[in-house]
Amino acid sequence: MQKNQWYVLTIILTCLTFGARSQSLLHLNDLKMIGKVDERFQSYNIEMCEVIGGDFWIPYNLIDSVRKTTNKKGIDALKWKIEPINLYEKKLRNLASALGSTYVRVSGTWANAVYFQNNDEEKMTQPPAGFKNVLTRQQWKGVLDFCRSVNGKLVTSFPISDGMYDKAGNWTPTQVKSILEYTRAVGGEIAAAELFNEPSHASHGDAPKGYNGARFAKDLAAFKAFAAQEVPQMKIIGPGSTGEGILPSGLDLSVDELLATTPKPSFEVFTYHYYGMVSRRCMGGQKPENALSAEWLSRTEKGFEFYQKARDKYVPDAPIWCTETAETACGGNPWAATYLDSFRYLEQLGRLAKKGVQVVMHNTLARSEYALLDHDTHNPRPNYWAALLWGKFMGTDVYESANTEAGVDIFVHSLKNKRNGRSVLVINTNDNETSVVIPAGATHYLLTADELMTKKVKLNGQELKLTTNDEVPTLKGQKVKAGKVALPAHSILFLTFEKL
Numbered sequence: 001m002q003k004n005q006w007y008v009l010t011i012i013l014t015c016l017t018f019g020a021r022s023q024s025l026l027h028l029n030d031l032k033m034i035g036k037v038d039e040r041f042q043s044y045n046i047e048m049c050e051v052i053g054g055d056f057w058i059p060y061n062l063i064d065s066v067r068k069t070t071n072k073k074g075i076d077a078l079k080w081k082i083e084p085i086n087l088y089e090k091k092l093r094n095l096a097s098a099l100g101s102t103y104v105r106v107s108g109t110w111a112n113a114v115y116f117q118n119n120d121e122e123k124m125t126q127p128p129a130g131f132k133n134v135l136t137r138q139q140w141k142g143v144l145d146f147c148r149s150v151n152g153k154l155v156t157s158f159p160i161s162d163g164m165y166d167k168a169g170n171w172t173p174t175q176v177k178s179i180l181e182y183t184r185a186v187g188g189e190i191a192a193a194e195l196f197n198e199p200s201h202a203s204h205g206d207a208p209k210g211y212n213g214a215r216f217a218k219d220l221a222a223f224k225a226f227a228a229q230e231v232p233q234m235k236i237i238g239p240g241s242t243g244e245g246i247l248p249s250g251l252d253l254s255v256d257e258l259l260a261t262t263p264k265p266s267f268e269v270f271t272y273h274y275y276g277m278v279s280r281r282c283m284g285g286q287k288p289e290n291a292l293s294a295e296w297l298s299r300t301e302k303g304f305e306f307y308q309k310a311r312d313k314y315v316p317d318a319p320i321w322c323t324e325t326a327e328t329a330c331g332g333n334p335w336a337a338t339y340l341d342s343f344r345y346l347e348q349l350g351r352l353a354k355k356g357v358q359v360v361m362h363n364t365l366a367r368s369e370y371a372l373l374d375h376d377t378h379n380p381r382p383n384y385w386a387a388l389l390w391g392k393f394m395g396t397d398v399y400e401s402a403n404t405e406a407g408v409d410i411f412v413h414s415l416k417n418k419r420n421g422r423s424v425l426v427i428n429t430n431d432n433e434t435s436v437v438i439p440a441g442a443t444h445y446l447l448t449a450d451e452l453m454t455k456k457v458k459l460n461g462q463e464l465k466l467t468t469n470d471e472v473p474t475l476k477g478q479k480v481k482a483g484k485v486a487l488p489a490h491s492i493l494f495l496t497f498e499k500l
Contacts, residue, residue: 099150409429
């Protein structure tokens with residue numbers, strides 16, 4: 001055969017094997033393991049505001065009508081009073097339990113000025129001076145009971161408002177001791193805690209006037225000394241900063257101002273928050289037509305890399321957790337509740353796992369547009385079904401995986417509870433169908449929807465719905481043989497390989 005004939009044959013074989021921008025070839029036997037994530041890697045937040053009731057983001061369809069009946073201005077005009085969440089609701093517990101083992105973070109701005117009423121009397125109508133709101137025993141017990149029932153470990157933060165200080169301006173542990181003693185008395189446990197929520201935005205979060213890095217370091221040292229005596233098993237995590245590298249507006253204290261101090265703050269886990277943009281509700285600029293762009297999906301890595309450098313500089317041996325994140329800040333865009341955001345949700349988990357983040361806590365479980373569940377009915381949104389599949393299949397071992405086609409991203413983990421198995425997540429953000437070539441037989445779980453901005457999602461062609469008893473249905477996969485597997489446009493595919 002002549003040289004030019006060999007060349008033509010090579011081109012033909014290459015096209016047959018890989019397709020002309022039509023398929024990706026999976027290699028699974030020789031992949032390098034690049035890290036491990038926490039068994040509770042996928043976790044979520046329940047805001048303290050939800051637990052006690054208070055001002056939270058107004059649903060988009062009610063913003064105009066609510067504005068007409070209030071004198072609030074600025075960002076306060078975008079919030080309204082919500083009732084406390086019922087953490088004993090069977091449906092809510094069924095859905096949370098189905099996600100598997102998680103951390104449940106109960107924190108947020110309202111936790112920064114909350115007073116724990118450590119008695120069984122009627123709830124106080126006004127908190128003591130130096131606090132803004134009240135958390136009752138019954139409400140806190142609901143949190144502890146919920147965590148226990150859904151296989152969740154509690155993560156929280158404590159108040160930092162004026163009521164936490166004595167006359168000399170020293171941080172006092174009275175409130176923390178009170179909540180810890182009650183937690184123990186009812187058989188509960190706090191797995192990890194931050195000093196307070198988002199010190200980067202101290203003035204917006206009820207910290208004393210003029211709060212600075214030196215005061216943070218002093219308060220943290222007092223908090224850690226107290227915790228070492230009272231709850232040595234509770235991890236001290238922090239700082240829980242947010243916004244730098246992505247959303248710097250409104251920042252009070254940079255991470256350097258917080259951590260380049262004496263005494264030097266240190267944590268068992270370095271934590272940060274990430275939002276790629278503010279929502280339309282707060283005049284944000286993200287548009288749905290950009291929600292599948294490579295720039296948007298990769299932003300989570302940029303946010304991580306900023307805080308990774310801070311971790312490496314100040315607490316180099318600490319694991320890193322993202323303790324709060326969602327589609328956008330200010331409650332999310334309207335399309336955060338649709339299938340369109342499932343791509344961002346899973347891309348973020350996959351990308352951060354590959355970068356070494358140990359835990360990612362989504363905000364929230366059941367409130368506002370970015371929640372996994374509808375805030376009124378607690379029906380699953382598309383992101384819930386995405387989370388359910390991740391939790392069921394994606395194990396703790398993370399493997400290197402190369403993306404061979406633009407718009408098709410591949411993530412490989414160990415298969416949950418199968419030591420030698422693999423779970424592969426393939427995300428096709430393209431407008432066209434493509435395919436992936438697999439080396440062995442697998443079980444196939446394909447998420448699709450009839451349109452991007454819908455709340456109805458299909459698994460292998462069948463719409464996902466709860467059972468008549470408000471329970472999660474059995475996730476039925478389809479067996480597929482080695483070879484080419486189709487990836488429709490805008491689809492999400494989980495493949496599980498029990499043997500390779």
